[in-house]
Amino acid sequence: MRDTPRLLALSLAIACALPATALRAADDDQAMRQKASDLQAITVQGNVLGASRTEDVRTYAGSRQVIARKDLDTGAYRSLDDALQHVPGVKIFDETGTGVLPQIMLRGLYESRSGRVQVLEDGIxxxxxxxxxxxxxxxxxxxxxxxxxxxxxxxxxxxxxxxxVGGVINLVSKPIPETWTTVLGEKVTAGGKGKFLKDSSVSTGGYLTPDFGVQMDADWLKGQYWRDHSDTDVKNVRLRTEWWLADDKVLKAEIGRYVANMDLAGALSVADYRDNPRDATRPLDEFTGRTTRSAVTYQQDLGAWALFDSSQFDWTTFGAESTRNFVVGMRRASTQTWSPDLPPQLRQSAPRGFSVYGTEPRLSLRIDGAVSQQWTLGVRAEREDIDFLVGNTGLDNGVYTLARNWKFRDRAFAAYVSDAIGFMDDRLTVTPGVRFEHLDSDYHDLATGRTTQNNIRNSLPGLTVGFKVSPRWYVYADAQRSLRAPQVTQIVFGDNLDSELAWNYEAGMRFFPAEGTSLNVDAYRIDFDKQIALDNTTRTYGNLGKTRHQGVEAQFEWSPVKALKFDLGYAYLDAKQESGQYAGQRVPYTSRNQYNVGASYDLGETTLAVNGYYFSKAFTDAANTPVENAIASIGPLPSYAVWNAQVSHVFLREKTSTLKGTLAVNNLADHRYYFRGIDTSPWGREPAPGRTFTAGVELAF
Known part of the structure; x- marks a missing residue:
């Protein structure tokens, strides 16, 4: 990916070199534009998320929130996971402020590197x-x-x-524009003390013919975030196409290449944190990653078929070839392995390779009438091959020792069926469904010859009920079974482990008293059984047994006039361990109270926005130890509140061209707070980002 700058330059050349006559012809062809618009509006009926637009939330039978593009543009968000900080029930452990290595907790469910959150991109x-x-x-x-x-x-x-178990986060791509459009963006974030991080982006694409569209997106993140030892170089390029084979069928394809190289500042001892949270005492820690991802989706409207009044079919096949490696400084003595302020004696590398392929056909069938039915049937087959290496190199003698040489082979099959039964002109919808998971996992230690097989078979029923009481009121309730399969590292130390299983219960309502005003409230309970957790001090996996997560989430939006918007969010979370030595204690890392507040005002071509979030204190161990220990591996995490602001201004609007600029300040008060237990730095205090200033400019033409 050293050629990424050349790719950026080439994309600009392509955008600028397209024959002007072809573009004018496209602009003049009103029929073509209308056709493309109409066809892109088609969504698969069996997709319970619809098009993931704000209007899809109004009558969705479950708690749900959509962050729209305008909010992403004007909300002082440095990254996608930064935007999630402002959603009730979501907590982010932000170690860099770059969004490269997100740490997302949803409803109190957390594992390193967002391990207990299902994140999708366009459903994949x-x-x-x-x-x-x-x-x-x-x-x-x-x-x-x-x-x-x-x-x-x-x-x-x-x-x-x-x-x-906690839910699903779907990242929805920008649509391919009807006419060729190029967007150039440049952002610079100043973290103080000479630390600057540049974010250069380009998107270019459109419909070349009435039936074929193409889009290329590229991004290059380069520089340092706000701490020492924080060099960052991340490149991301993706190419997408849409080919309408007929008015009722479309073929979509995409391929992307992502390369990440980062120094990791890591955790600090208590003394070093108090002295200078910008410092870094782990000079060997770094991260590298590579992935090539691709996907092909075929969608067709089948029309009336057999007993069904309408039907649709879609088939998605996806794959990824990936490698990633964390390098950390270590001590030879196991009791000192992770201390953040001792000089390293070993350089440990942990490269892993992943080869993943999956295919998922889905059929949607609808029967209209006094009692309507919307059947959805789908299957997914997936193959995963994972290489897992760990090796140590002595800094004094240069001797390399292979500590682990593991290989994992997963073969998974899933099938699901649901039937949305509509009564009273679909005002009342009852949707029973079931998912079946079948997974065979094989582990092979290439160094010792040891092999282990882990097989799971689980049926996961679900039921949702939604009722449109009036155009302003909607109420819902749902119950569903969820799972997470045993992870590769856990399989090594287990014997045919069971899945982590949970029952999720939820009830809520939405109220729309006036245009631009809404209130969403939900209450939930998650009974999580057979949960596997990592003890940060001993670095061993244990089974917490049962945990219970229950709480209330509320989101209020009010727009007294079109230009002015306020929003207020709150989440209460009571997450407790229900078995084992620490039954009755809080689940680690969970904050009981979360507040989100925001406001924006459009003043002509200028938008002013301010937002903030607050999280109450949490504990980092199962015992809820009230006092931080000497190595800062356990203890309380203090509460924290952060405020952000942004001003956006459109400098130019001329025909199809737009030039706009932004200025944002994150962590306005430069509030000091920290996390711990961040993956390769589980001992010590991991400083959260301090105050940063970001200036950006974007040109679309």
């Missing part, structure tokens, strides 16, 4: 391996690619699995 899983390695150690998505974020906390488990 983004995790390294959706069954065997659910973490987001590679996150090949950047802001310039995404149009909106759909956060679905309930009601989607039957169709979107596995690893959906």
């Amino acid at each position: 899983p983004l995790s390294l391996a959706p069954y065997g390695q659910t973490s987001l150690s590679l996150f090949p998505v950047t802001m310039n690619q995404i149009d909106r974020i759909d956060i679905v906390r309930g009601g989607a488990a039957v169709q979107y699995g596995p690893n959906n």
Whole structure:
């Protein structure tokens, strides 16, 4: 990917070199534009998320929120995971402020590198391996690619699995424009003390003919974030196409390449944190990642068929070839392995390779009438091959020792069926469904010859009920079974482990008293059984047994006039361990109270926005130890509040061209707060980002 700058330059040349006459012809062809618009509006009927637009939320039978593109543009968000901080029930452990290695907790469910969150891009899983390695150690998505974020906390488990105990986050790509459009973007974030991070982006594409569209998105993140030892070089390029084979069928394809190289500042001892949170005492820690992802989707409207009044078919096939490696400084003595302020004696590397392929056909069938039915039937077959190496190199003698040489082979099959039964002109919808998961996992230690097989078979029923009381009121309830399969590292130390299983219960309502005003409230309970957790101090896996997560989430939006908008969010979370030595104690890392507040004002071509979030204190161990220990591996995490602001201004609007600029300040008060337990730095305090200033400019033509 050293040629990425050349790719950026080439894309600009392509955009500028397209024959002007061809573009004018496209502009003049009103019929072509209308056709493309109409066809792109078609969505698969069996997709419970619809098009993931704001209007899809109004009558969705589950708690759900969509972050629209305008909010992403004007909300002082540095990255996609930064935007999620402002959603009730979502907590982010932000170690860099770059969004490259997201740490997402949803409804109190957390594991390193977002391991207990199902994140999708256009409905396709983004995790390294959706069954065997659910973490987001590679996150090949950047802001310039995404149009909106759909956060679905309930009601989607039957169709979107596995690893959906807390819900599903779907990142929706920008649509391919009807006429050729190029967008150039440049952002510079100043973190202080000479630290600057540049984000250069380009998107170019459109419909070349009435039936064929193409889009290329590229992004290059280069520089340092706000701490020492934070060199960052991340490149991301994606090419998408849409080919309408006929008015009722479309073929979509995409391929992307993502390359990440980062120094990791890591955690600090208590003394070093107090002295200077910008410092870094782990000079060997770094991260590299590579992935090539591709997907092909075929969609067809089948019309009336047999007993059904309408039907649709879609088939998605996806694949990814990925590698990632974390390098950390280590001590030879196991009791000192992870201390953040001792000089390293070993350089440990942990390269992993992933080869993932999946295919998923789905059929949607509808019967109209006094009692309507919407059947959805789908299957998914997936193959995962994972190479897992760990090796140590002595800094004093240069001797390399292979510590682990593991290979995993996962073969998964899933099938699901649901029937949305509509009564009273579809005002009342009852949707029973079931998902079946079949997974065979084989582990082979290439160094010792040891082999282990782990097989799971689970049926996961679900039921959702939604009722449109009036045009202003909608109420819903749902119950569903969810799972996460045993992960590769856990299989090594287990004997045919069971899945982590959960029952999710939810009820809520939406109220729309006036245009631009809405209130969403939900209450939920998650009974999570057979949960596997990592003890940070001993670095061993243990089974917490049962945990219970229950709470209330509310989101209020008010727009007294069109130009002015306020929003207020709140989440209460009571997450407790229900078995084992620490039964009755809080689940680690969970904050009981979360507040989100925001306001924006459009003043002509200028938009002013301010937002903030607050999280109450949390504990980092199962014992809820109230006092931080000497190595800062356990203890409380203090509460924190962060405020952000942004001003956006459109400098030019001329025909199809737009020039706009932004200025944002994150963590306005430069509030000091920290996390711990961040993957390769589990001991010590991991400083959260301090105050940063971001200036950006974007030209569309």
